[in-house]
Every structure is written in C-alpha cells, then in structure tokens.
Amino acid sequence: MQWSLILLFLMAQCCFIDCQLYEFHYINENKTWTEAQQYCREKHTDLVTVTNMKDMKRLINISDGDIKGAWIGVYNQTNGTRTWYWSLPGLEFNESETNWAPNEPTDKGNQGSENCGIVYQNLKWLDQGCKWPEYFLCYDETNTTNKYLLIKDKKTWTEAQSYCRENHTDLISGMKQLQDEEVKKLMNSSDNKAYFGLFRDNWRWSDGSSFYFRHWKKDFNNSESNSGQCAMTVFDDGSRWRNENCDERKPFICYDDKVILIKENKTWHEALTYCRDHHDDLVTITNMDDQRWIQEKVKNASTDYVWMGLHYAWTLQFWIWVSDEEVSYENWAESEPMDDCDVSGAMETRGGHKWFRRNDDEKLNFICSKYYYPVDLGIPPEELVQVAGGGRAAAFQYFNVLHPTETNCWRKIIHLTAKMQWSLILLFLMAQCCFIDCQLYEFHYIKEAKNWTEAQQYCREKHTDLVTVTNMKDMKRLIRIADGNKKEAWIGLYNQTHGTRTWYWSLPGLELNENETNWAPEEPNDGGHQGSENCVIVNKDIKWIDILCQHKYNFLCYNETNTTHKYHLIREEKSWLEAQSYCREKHTDLISGTKQLQDEELKEVMKTTWSKSFIGLFRDTWRWSDGSSFSFRHWNLQFYNQIINSGQCALTVFDDGGRWRNEKCDEKKPFICYDDKLILINKR
Known part of the structure; x- marks a missing residue:
C-alpha cells in the first residue's frame, strides 16, 4: 500500500478510539481510604477525581451487580478551611464578584453552619443552612428560549441540586447567570426566596486538584461534623456519594492521567520534539472538559504560560492543533488570537486560564499527552522501529501538506504507522478487520423451503456448506440478513444419531x-x-x-x-x-x-x-455440517440438552434474537449457506 491508502484505511477506525484524558480502574480489594490512596499512587496516578456528571456515568459503567460501593478520592480535612464553590462545573468562585446582602454571610444558623446560598426577590445573597426546604432556581443549557426556571417545590439544597441535574443542567451558578434579566423577572414574580448553586465545604481531592463537583446522597448533612471522614460512591443509589469513617475497608477506584506537565523551559518546537520523543504529543484541547482538566495541571507550572499543541499555520492561514484536530473549541483571551508567523498557543497558568498567542522562541513549561494505543499490538513502544524512507517526520509532513483539515484520527494513525516496519503495519491492519467488511466467510439467506438434508446438498453445490456459526458476531450478521418475512432458517448444526458426547x-x-x-x-x-x-x-x-x-x-x-x-x-x-x-x-x-x-x-x-x-x-453430540469443531451454541432458553435430541437439526429463529431451536430434520424451511474465502492447498 501507499501511505495514503494506509491512512485512508485507518481513518475509518477513529470513531472507536477513546479520547478521554484520564482513565478509571475499579480495584476489587478491600482497603482503608489511606491504603487505597497509597495503592493508587503506586500503581496508577491517584484515587479517582470526579469532575462532572459525565465522569459519574463512567463510574457507573464500571460497576456491576456485585459491586455495591467504592472509595473515591475526596476526603474531609480535619479543621480545614471552608471554601465557596459554584455547583455548575467549570465556574470558579471569585470573592471580588459577589452580591451579598448587608451583613452577609453570617454563618449563624441555629442548626449548624450555614453552607448554602439563597437569594431574595431582589437577588441579594444570604447564607443559610442546607437542610431547610426552599424554592430553587435551575439552569438548562439545552433550552435556548427558557434557560432559567424557578421551581416552586420546596426542597433541601442537595435535593434541589439533584432535581436540577436530573431534569435540566444544574442549579443556577455564576454571576453572569444571576444577573440575567430572565432571572430577575422570575424572582420578581416569586413570593419567597430561592436556593441557587452556591455552597461551601472543606472536602478536598486526594490529587490536590481544586475540582468542586459534588454528588452527595440526598440526605447528606453538609456540616463541620463531617471532619476527618472520607467519601465513597454507592452504585445502587445512582452512584451518589456517602461519607464514611476512613478506616472502613472497601473496594476503591483509581485513575490514570493521560497528560503530564513538564516543568522544563523550552521553545514551542523543542517542547513538541520532547513530547513526541518521550510521550505522545503536545496536548490537544477539544472541549470544555479537556480545558478544565488541563487548567488544573497548569496551576502547578513555574512559568506564567504553558505551551499547548496549538500552532498558527502561516501558509494555510489558520490555527491548527499538532494532532490535526480542527479548532472547534476555543478559550482565547480578549483580542487574541493575532495571526502571525512563528506563533503558537499557550495557556495562562493563573486567572481564567485563557489562551494567548506567544512567539515560538519563548521558553515555557508545556503539557504532553501520553501514549495511547487503540489496538494492543503486543509490542512495547520502544521496540517499534521507524519505517524506511522518512519515518514519523515524513509521515507528519505528508498529512500536514496533503490533508490539513482531517480529524484527530490522523495523529493516532501516524504515531502508530510511522514507527512500524511493513510487517507490523500489516499486523495493525489485521487488528482493524472487525470494523470493516473483510470477513473470511460470507452468508447467504436462501428463501426456498427444503428439509435439512436438501438444504445441505444445495449449499454444497452452489456455495460451501450450510452456515457454521462461530461466535456472537456471526449471530449479529445472521440477524442482519433477516427482515419481516424471514422468521427462521436451517443452520449447519445437526445432532449425531448415537453420537459421542x-x-x-x-x-x-x-x-x-x-x-x-x-x-x-x-x-x-x-x-x-x-x-x-x-x-x-x-x-x-x-x-x-x-x-x-x-x-x-x-x-x-x-x-x-x-x-x-x-x-x-x-x-x-x-x-x-x-x-x-x-x-x-x-x-x-x-x-x-x-x-x-x-x-x-x-x-x-x-x-x-x-x-x-x-x-x-x-x-x-451436536456437530457442524462442514466438519468443523467450533463449540459456539446459541440455543433458546427452553432447549433441553439431552440425548433425546438425537437425529434432530437446528434452525435459527429471527424473532427470538436469532436463538436456535431443535427440529425434526424432515421439516421444510428456508436456510442459510456460507461461502468460504479461504482454501487449503495440500501440496508441498
């Protein structure tokens, strides 16, 4: 193949690649929270940090029926300082942008600390205990005409947050939302004050990050009495969090970070080379979730800005990620970007973590993405060798010149193929085969009604044999050839008369x-x-x-x-x-x-x-017509695996999920043949 064909082939596979910047791992060992933290730091990155509801759904996906709960990376500081946060992920609370009523916040609740925010009809804030039932304000980012909703159903703050997240997006959060004219109209029409998305606590993440996403159970009591406790996620309660004594022994969840901050000062091109030599590439940011994850990392940088993989292609007159990802998400500071030659994108390490145009020769810290192989080749990265006649550099030049607007898939393709010998390229292509129509055998539905023996004879004359089914992928292929008037069909399985089990x-x-x-x-x-x-x-x-x-x-x-x-x-x-x-x-x-x-x-x-x-x-004692020894079976749930099935044959029933039923072989049914695309030559 030419490079273009290899790249074209692999582009189609890109949708199967997981592009998350961090990966979760459930560890089925019972440990205290501190022991779990130590384990995760030794074998992964740390105990899991949860940043939003998408992360919560990922956590739920790694659970199953016998997993009830697990430690996560949030703990309550003993005598820690309480900090104000917004409920909606991605917004940082700014002490200089508030709207407190006179003499607020007071923290003088008669049932404990006042850790939740509430607004009067004039939109002035006061702090209040979180357990009092009140009206509340929801925000819905998907509703373009009615983003803000006043819910006149009194709930505690945690119940209100849960309601907004389940039915809309979150509680109203941030000064921009609270100053919106639509919100003012809602509160002018209200006969009572209402909760909004402001809260404070002294819970902190194990990895030191400042993410403030919380997903507590509805009866959680956000008070100082939680001091010294740790959090677990409870899978049979929608993965809501529960505070527990940290000495309890439980399973736990770790995470692996796929990005790394390099605290060395390098020019943009030096940083690019370093990342490609030691890791994967300079980091690409494609959405707000990526931005928030990266900005947590850059807070620890030793320079005011940190290089990203964003570069201005002067000859093409647009900004482009080194991964060749289209710049669909942007976080430029005002007046940025300024188009010029020899400039690249950097994120500020303080403030709003906006993007700035910086000269390529400036020496800054930088963020690398780590290697991620969508296919396990069984070969360590250090053993992969460059292709003769150019290798990685030539490959990058190839796709940058000929295909400047293709997606992130190009980067993943190049990082794999540019390091391989031709034999390894072929091995890689073989691994992708399940995603395209390159099966080694082909199925044919024959709608003529024949008994099993007649069907076998027909298939052997015109194709290879009655169909052999080797796995669930084959079953899905069989189901796809069915339609409304195809109820069942013979397959190539029969029961030997007096056969050996x-x-x-x-x-x-x-x-x-x-x-x-x-x-x-x-x-x-x-x-x-x-x-x-x-x-x-x-x-x-x-x-x-x-x-x-x-x-x-x-x-x-x-x-x-x-x-x-x-x-x-x-x-x-x-x-x-x-x-x-x-x-x-x-x-x-x-x-x-x-x-x-x-x-x-x-x-x-x-x-x-x-x-x-x-x-x-x-x-x-069931055997395949073509003599193969495949063990796959897909019987209906009423099938009785006994010797009394002797002399019967199998058919697939399309309206029962393709499950098989045993029938007398003399019955006349449609049938399925297959064509084999391989042949063994018995010659030396």
Whole structure:
C-alpha cells in the first residue's frame, strides 16, 4: 500500500478510539481510604477525581451487580478551611464578584453552619443552612428560549441540586447567570426566596486538584461534623456519594492521567520534539472538559504560560492543533488570537486560564499527552522501529501538506504507522478487520423451503456448506440478513444419531484439554436421575462437578473488557442456558478455560460463597455440517440438552434474537449457506 491508502484505511477506525484524558480502574480489594490512596499512587496516578456528571456515568459503567460501593478520592480535612464553590462545573468562585446582602454571610444558623446560598426577590445573597426546604432556581443549557426556571417545590439544597441535574443542567451558578434579566423577572414574580448553586465545604481531592463537583446522597448533612471522614460512591443509589469513617475497608477506584506537565523551559518546537520523543504529543484541547482538566495541571507550572499543541499555520492561514484536530473549541483571551508567523498557543497558568498567542522562541513549561494505543499490538513502544524512507517526520509532513483539515484520527494513525516496519503495519491492519467488511466467510439467506438434508446438498453445490456459526458476531450478521418475512432458517448444526458426547467451553476460541481438568473425586459421573449430566458447576474449592443443565445455580461470568475486574459471581439462580445468556448479554460469557478458573482473582471471589456455581463447560453430540469443531451454541432458553435430541437439526429463529431451536430434520424451511474465502492447498 501507499501511505495514503494506509491512512485512508485507518481513518475509518477513529470513531472507536477513546479520547478521554484520564482513565478509571475499579480495584476489587478491600482497603482503608489511606491504603487505597497509597495503592493508587503506586500503581496508577491517584484515587479517582470526579469532575462532572459525565465522569459519574463512567463510574457507573464500571460497576456491576456485585459491586455495591467504592472509595473515591475526596476526603474531609480535619479543621480545614471552608471554601465557596459554584455547583455548575467549570465556574470558579471569585470573592471580588459577589452580591451579598448587608451583613452577609453570617454563618449563624441555629442548626449548624450555614453552607448554602439563597437569594431574595431582589437577588441579594444570604447564607443559610442546607437542610431547610426552599424554592430553587435551575439552569438548562439545552433550552435556548427558557434557560432559567424557578421551581416552586420546596426542597433541601442537595435535593434541589439533584432535581436540577436530573431534569435540566444544574442549579443556577455564576454571576453572569444571576444577573440575567430572565432571572430577575422570575424572582420578581416569586413570593419567597430561592436556593441557587452556591455552597461551601472543606472536602478536598486526594490529587490536590481544586475540582468542586459534588454528588452527595440526598440526605447528606453538609456540616463541620463531617471532619476527618472520607467519601465513597454507592452504585445502587445512582452512584451518589456517602461519607464514611476512613478506616472502613472497601473496594476503591483509581485513575490514570493521560497528560503530564513538564516543568522544563523550552521553545514551542523543542517542547513538541520532547513530547513526541518521550510521550505522545503536545496536548490537544477539544472541549470544555479537556480545558478544565488541563487548567488544573497548569496551576502547578513555574512559568506564567504553558505551551499547548496549538500552532498558527502561516501558509494555510489558520490555527491548527499538532494532532490535526480542527479548532472547534476555543478559550482565547480578549483580542487574541493575532495571526502571525512563528506563533503558537499557550495557556495562562493563573486567572481564567485563557489562551494567548506567544512567539515560538519563548521558553515555557508545556503539557504532553501520553501514549495511547487503540489496538494492543503486543509490542512495547520502544521496540517499534521507524519505517524506511522518512519515518514519523515524513509521515507528519505528508498529512500536514496533503490533508490539513482531517480529524484527530490522523495523529493516532501516524504515531502508530510511522514507527512500524511493513510487517507490523500489516499486523495493525489485521487488528482493524472487525470494523470493516473483510470477513473470511460470507452468508447467504436462501428463501426456498427444503428439509435439512436438501438444504445441505444445495449449499454444497452452489456455495460451501450450510452456515457454521462461530461466535456472537456471526449471530449479529445472521440477524442482519433477516427482515419481516424471514422468521427462521436451517443452520449447519445437526445432532449425531448415537453420537459421542464431547466436552466444550462456552467461550469461543478455547479447546478443552482432557489433561488439564479439575474434576472433583468420582466426577464426572453422569449420574442424573432425569437424564444425562451435560453441564458443570464448581464448588467453593473450584472442583468441577457434572450436573443436569436445567437445574438452577449461581453462576460465574467473565468480562474481557473490564481490565480490573474480569470475574463476576452472580448470586441469582438460573439454569445453565439462562446463565450463559445473562453472561453474554451483560459481560462476555460464562467463565471458561483452565487459565480463567485458576486465576487468583476468581479464587478470592469464590471465598465469598458456599454455594456451587455454573461455569462455561458443557457437552453435547451436536456437530457442524462442514466438519468443523467450533463449540459456539446459541440455543433458546427452553432447549433441553439431552440425548433425546438425537437425529434432530437446528434452525435459527429471527424473532427470538436469532436463538436456535431443535427440529425434526424432515421439516421444510428456508436456510442459510456460507461461502468460504479461504482454501487449503495440500501440496508441498
């Protein structure tokens, strides 16, 4: 391929890349808050810092049914100074821009400290205890005609904040919103004072950042009595936070920072070279969330400004990120930017953290983004070598000249491909194959009604064979070829008459090795009273026992996408097929393979139960028409895995999610063939 083809190919993959500037990790070990903090600082960056509701949703996504709560990185300073904050993320409270009523704030509540803000009808502020029910003012950033709302339903301050966040954006926050004419009209029509988004506390983040986002449970008491406590997120309460004694032992959440402040003074080009040599690139800022994360970092800089990856392309007459990202979000100071040659963008380290145009030769601190590979090549970055004839520099010049307006995907492409030999480029391309139509086999729906044997003969004559289904991706492809008048169709699976039962793992791609088993004494015994024992449970010691598949037990799921918590004990009794279906829908599959079953994390999970649990081991006499040994099965939940299925065939039922049903092979049905795009040549 030419470079242009490689880049064009990879551009299509960009939407699958996670561009967050920080990553969360759930750690399933019980530790005190201080022990958890130490663990996170040693193995990651720190205990998690939560900056907005998007972060809260990310936290919820890493939870599952058996995770109830976890430490986060917020703690209450003993005898700490209370600080005023705005509820709406992204606004900083300025002591010189306030509208307090005379003699306010007083902090003289008769039920404790006055830590919340309230406004009179004339929009003058006073402090008040947060537990008093009052009217409140919401802000809705998505409503272009009616951004401000007075809610005449009395709630505590925390309840009001929760209501505004769930139904709008947040409580009204900041001087600009409070001085809006629309707000004045609302309060003139009110018969009572109302809460707005001002509060104070002495809770602080473990990493030292000054983010003031809070997500407390609705009955949280924001008073000084919380001194010396720590916060946890409670997943079964919408991940709201609860204050706890810091000595309690709980799981916890760490984060990895993907940006780094370099406190060395370099010109813009020197900074760019340093970031590319030691990390990834000078940082790119694409939205307000990125801006807020970066401005926290630059507060620790030793220069008044910090270089970003923003540069003025004189020949093209516009500003551009070095990542080639379009400048869609801007935070320029007034009168900036001034177009000129040899200038780049820098963020001020104090004040409003605005962007300024600075001469490229100025020597400043700078922010780098860290390496992030969307595909795991299994090769350390330091072992990747540059492509002959130009490498990274030539590649950057190539896309900067020919493709100046493409998206951030170009940067990620170049950082991968510019370091690879051709063999590695091909390996990288292979890894992307799942995102495009480069399957090694193709499916064909045949609407003629035939019995299974006739369908098999037709497929072998005109294609390769009746379809073989290897995994859930294949099932989704089968479902896509169905429409309203396609209810079901034969597939290539049949049950051998008097066939030998064979053990398989539920998770595709794993083969059972008879020499690597862990059966309990005298197992498998196939001793079911109601038929053959074709499924497997494990006891507390993870010894295997064969059992009837329709019996109901707890079960063990495996989740390949959760790097910190792969194994899940589901304490809900289901049949083996119901358990398999649950795991495939919510995780990856039932736990399968001796490697997973010998994992230390699983052993710790099993110490928490005395009940037996299903694993992903089963046996049957079903075989594929093309003679392949794929173990994937997708039966309906009523399927009965017994020898009495002997001599039957399988069809996929489209209006049941493509699940399979066993039928007499003489029934006449439509069917699905496949074409194989590979052929083995048996010649030397």
